[in-house]
Amino acid sequence: MTNMPPPLIAVERATAASRIALAVGIALVLIAASLPFWGESSWMREFVEIACYFIFAMMWNLLAGYGGMVSIGQQAFFGFGGYVMLMLGNFAGLNPFVAVPLGALAAGLIAVPVSFVAFRLSGGYFAIGTWVIAEVFRLSFANVSAVGGGSGTTLTALRGIEKATRESTTYWMALACVVAAIALVYLFLRSKRGLALLAIRDNEVAAESQGIPVARMKLAVYGVAAFGAGLAGALYFVGNLRISPDAAFSVNWTAFAIFMVVIGGIGRIEGPLVGALIFWALNKFLSDYGTWYLLGLGLLAIVVTLFFKQGLWGYAQQRWGWSLFPTQRKLLRARPE
Amino acid sequence: MLETVIQGVLLGGLYTLFALGQSLMFGVMRLTNTAQGDFIILGAFAVIAGVSVAGDGMVWGVALAVLPAAFAFGYALQRYVLNGTLGKDPLPSLVVTFGLSIVIQNLLLELFSADPRAIETGGLNTQGVALGDAISLGVLPLIVLAVALVATAALQWLFARTALGRSFRAVSDDREIAELMGLDAKKVYAFATAIAFVLIAIAGALQGMRTTVSPSDGPLLLLFAFEAVIIGGMGSFWGTLAGAMILGITQQIGFRLDPGWGIWFGHIVFLIVLVLRPQGLFPKTRG
Amino acid sequence: MSAPLLATQGLKAFYGDAQALFGIDFSLAPGELVAVIGANGAGKSTFLKSLTGLVRAPRDAIRFKGEPVGGLPPGEIVRRGLAMVPEGRRLFPSLSVEENLRMGATANRKGPWNLQRLYALFPILAEKRHQPGTSLSGGQQQMVALGRALMSNPEVLLCDELSLGLAPIVIREIYAAMPAITGEGMTVVIVEQDVTMARQVSQRIYCFQEGRVSLEGKSGDLTREQISQAYFGIEAAHA
Numbered sequence: 001m002t003n004m005p006p007p008l009i010a011v012e013r014a015t016a017a018s019r020i021a022l023a024v025g026i027a028l029v030l031i032a033a034s035l036p037f038w039g040e041s042s043w044m045r046e047f048v049e050i051a052c053y054f055i056f057a058m059m060w061n062l063l064a065g066y067g068g069m070v071s072i073g074q075q076a077f078f079g080f081g082g083y084v085m086l087m088l089g090n091f092a093g094l095n096p097f098v099a100v101p102l103g104a105l106a107a108g109l110i111a112v113p114v115s116f117v118a119f120r121l122s123g124g125y126f127a128i129g130t131w132v133i134a135e136v137f138r139l140s141f142a143n144v145s146a147v148g149g150g151s152g153t154t155l156t157a158l159r160g161i162e163k164a165t166r167e168s169t170t171y172w173m174a175l176a177c178v179v180a181a182i183a184l185v186y187l188f189l190r191s192k193r194g195l196a197l198l199a200i201r202d203n204e205v206a207a208e209s210q211g212i213p214v215a216r217m218k219l220a221v222y223g224v225a226a227f228g229a230g231l232a233g234a235l236y237f238v239g240n241l242r243i244s245p246d247a248a249f250s251v252n253w254t255a256f257a258i259f260m261v262v263i264g265g266i267g268r269i270e271g272p273l274v275g276a277l278i279f280w281a282l283n284k285f286l287s288d289y290g291t292w293y294l295l296g297l298g299l300l301a302i303v304v305t306l307f308f309k310q311g312l313w314g315y316a317q318q319r320w321g322w323s324l325f326p327t328q329r330k331l332l333r334a335r336p337e
Numbered sequence: 338m339l340e341t342v343i344q345g346v347l348l349g350g351l352y353t354l355f356a357l358g359q360s361l362m363f364g365v366m367r368l369t370n371t372a373q374g375d376f377i378i379l380g381a382f383a384v385i386a387g388v389s390v391a392g393d394g395m396v397w398g399v400a401l402a403v404l405p406a407a408f409a410f411g412y413a414l415q416r417y418v419l420n421g422t423l424g425k426d427p428l429p430s431l432v433v434t435f436g437l438s439i440v441i442q443n444l445l446l447e448l449f450s451a452d453p454r455a456i457e458t459g460g461l462n463t464q465g466v467a468l469g470d471a472i473s474l475g476v477l478p479l480i481v482l483a484v485a486l487v488a489t490a491a492l493q494w495l496f497a498r499t500a501l502g503r504s505f506r507a508v509s510d511d512r513e514i515a516e517l518m519g520l521d522a523k524k525v526y527a528f529a530t531a532i533a534f535v536l537i538a539i540a541g542a543l544q545g546m547r548t549t550v551s552p553s554d555g556p557l558l559l560l561f562a563f564e565a566v567i568i569g570g571m572g573s574f575w576g577t578l579a580g581a582m583i584l585g586i587t588q589q590i591g592f593r594l595d596p597g598w599g600i601w602f603g604h605i606v607f608l609i610v611l612v613l614r615p616q617g618l619f620p621k622t623r624g
Numbered sequence: 625m626s627a628p629l630l631a632t633q634g635l636k637a638f639y640g641d642a643q644a645l646f647g648i649d650f651s652l653a654p655g656e657l658v659a660v661i662g663a664n665g666a667g668k669s670t671f672l673k674s675l676t677g678l679v680r681a682p683r684d685a686i687r688f689k690g691e692p693v694g695g696l697p698p699g700e701i702v703r704r705g706l707a708m709v710p711e712g713r714r715l716f717p718s719l720s721v722e723e724n725l726r727m728g729a730t731a732n733r734k735g736p737w738n739l740q741r742l743y744a745l746f747p748i749l750a751e752k753r754h755q756p757g758t759s760l761s762g763g764q765q766q767m768v769a770l771g772r773a774l775m776s777n778p779e780v781l782l783c784d785e786l787s788l789g790l791a792p793i794v795i796r797e798i799y800a801a802m803p804a805i806t807g808e809g810m811t812v813v814i815v816e817q818d819v820t821m822a823r824q825v826s827q828r829i830y831c832f833q834e835g836r837v838s839l840e841g842k843s844g845d846l847t848r849e850q851i852s853q854a855y856f857g858i859e860a861a862h863a
Contacts, residue, residue, distance in 0.1 A: 132607060
């Protein structure tokens with residue numbers, strides 16, 4: 001039997017550190033799932049809220065960092081998902097927890113006609129254009145009296161359910177959504193489609209000339225990001241029970257997502273995670289300071305953008321080679337004997 | 338109907354002033370200033386603060402004094418902050434200007450509280466000029482329209498006939514070759530933003546005289562400015578004026594039909610123009 | 625022997641991690657017309673860009689009039705008297721012909737070249753002076769690009785691929801203007817793909833091959849065979 005000489009070049013994907021991280025992650029999820037049995041209900045409510053922020057930020061990150069489309073209007077889909085969930089629950093008698101993924105789906109679907117308009121623009125003007133579209137959503141819903149017009153309405157469909165049950169179910173739903181969102185983005189980016197996205201982001205014209213269907217891919221990313229935003233929105237209002245146009249379609253959602261992603265690092269999966277954690281911590285300890293807190297957030301985002309172009313996590317990745325979610329393939333050369 | 342259109346034109350004058358600075362900054366360096374509206378509001382509050390120090394009679398003096406301050410501020414902002422965000426990636430400039438928007442809104446909130454304020458003009462904002470029997474045109478809106486026309490013409494002249502305007506066009510065309518000629522792109526950009534901020538200050542002062550302003554008004558003004566630029570077509574200041582007029586008229590028609598739908602109607606017309614003629618109605622052929 | 629007007633010693637250049645120049649030694653005496661030839665990708669344009677400051681160079685690697693100029697910004701180098709006609713002309717589309725020419729005078733250097741002189745040299749440009757620069761034909765655009773560089777009244781003029789994309793008759797027309805340029809004592813470096821034209825107009829030739837100087841000598845002394853070997857990197861004989 002002939003012996004093949006060892007390959008001179010090997011392609012390595014997962015580092016040892018990331019394998020450990022995966023195991024730790026699974027353990028964390030299992031522990032977290034048991035929280036309703038031993039934790040306080042306020043913890044569960046906080047988790048749901050942070051889960052929404054995180055999912056929204058991760059999807060914004062997918063759109064901007066990987067799709068190359070910076071949007072200030074993702075709140076359109078966030079609110080749309082919330083309103084659809086509420087309408088299905090209140091008017092169609094659906095179980096709101098079932099309505100959550102349906103709301104997300106609706107958001108993903110409406111992204112198609114929206115993209116037809118939004119894709120006329122690019123760069124900075126695309127960003128503002130999406131904001132205009134979000135405003136149209138907001139003003140439209142504010143004029144629909146069936147859902148309470150400008151002052152909004154409540155989610156009546158959950159009225160009959162006992163508080164503890166509702167809170168635990170919402171919590172598990174949030175946990176499931178977080179895991180699903182991470183898995184979705186991670187698997188998507190590791191796939192061939194993910195590589196295609198990176199190629200498009202780096203050089204659209206070159207990618208097109210390689211046969212990558214750029215327009216379709218951009219629509220796909222936009223749709224997935226809208227779905228994710230709608231998921232976060234539907235989840236948020238299941239937890240919040242009350243919806244209003246100003247809350248649902250507020251540009252602050254995108255502002256917070258931008259903050260989380262910029263602090264954590266654009267274009268990296270761990271980025272929004274790190275950003276969400278930092279954001280949660282800042283929120284917890286400083287939000288009492290109201291305007292000064294927000295002012296500080298704004299300044300921090302400016303400073304990080306100017307001086308830490310890769311975000312804080314990206315800085316760590318470059319400096320110390322940390323990576324939890326490897327989507328890059330590392331080229332190894334065999335050591336000479 | 339005629340009155341609605343006239344009111345729309347007058348409103349368009351104001352929107353022109355909101356939009357010119359944005360058009361200038363985007364035209365010269367492809368920079369989208371998402372804090373445009375907030376800087377306009379900041380300008381208004383600067384005049385308000387100045388008046389509270391100098392006295393009610395000094396309104397126009399304070400407004401004029403704010404202009405060179407705005408020039409210097411814009412120059413410094415571009416030179417030391419925004420120049421670092423320029424490049425192929427639109428994200429840094431978007432995030433930084435967005436961050437500035439949040440900083441300004443909250444700073445104003447802290448300094449002035451959320452109460453709406455106005456710049457007292459001794460009744461100028463209520464005076465009217467009669468046009469025939471039925472129509473009365475506000476004096477202040479007419480002033481705004483006149484200022485808008487002058488500003489547009491001045492910018493157009495600056496770009497087409499002066500050495501500075503030539504350098505604006507050159508760096509916007511090809512920064513590398515412009516630098517090869519001896520231009521310092523960083524300084525040219527700073528001048529562009531400085532001029533844009535003078536326009537912003539003018540817009541802010543007039544806005545504060547025309548109506549009340551409060552710290553969170555900025556974003557809506559940004560959207561109006563942006564819509565005016567897109568409807569009119571990029572690369573042309575007269576185009577921006579035309580776009581602002583169309584937006585103003587559209588909004589006035591919308592307000593006439595139903596007060597709740599005025600702004601919405603403007604947004605919708607904007608989106609329609611975007612779908613049917615994405616290059617705008619009067620674009621200058623440029624890259 | 626007078627010191628060279630422009631000289632490089634061991635000039636290296638990088639685009640990110642990729643190295644484009646591996647140590648170029650070059651010298652230029654006042655009043656010379658030197659040609660740099662070589663295949664695509666040999667590093668000729670990179671060399672010119674390093675000289676003008678568009679590509680970073682170490683401080684002492686380039687000496688102009690005895691002063692180290694490596695790493696200076698392009699504007700400063702133009703002010704000192706080194707101008708370039710860039711590859712592909714790169715006129716400003718938003719500017720008219722005359723405005724393009726005026727841009728060249730930004731450095732505000734004194735000298736014989738001005739608008740009138742340029743219009744005398746290239747009368748067609750006077751005709752089209754108010755038209756947008758890019759609405760002209762390729763040859764006419766090349767005249768504008770050349771004129772634009774002359775407007776800065778340089779001591780050394782670098783011309784990157786003047787003949788690129790132009791018909792032979794147009795190329796001859798452009799080069800017919802050379803005597804008027806060099807007649808005043810202007811020192812010129814031309815980068816050329818057209819080897820015949822390069823040999824005709826220049827006194828000395830440098831041949832670049834994969835980022836290195838593969839041949840250097842007086843245009844009249846070098847044989848066709850020497851040049852083509854240096855051009856393509858074919859070794860004459862292995863010791």
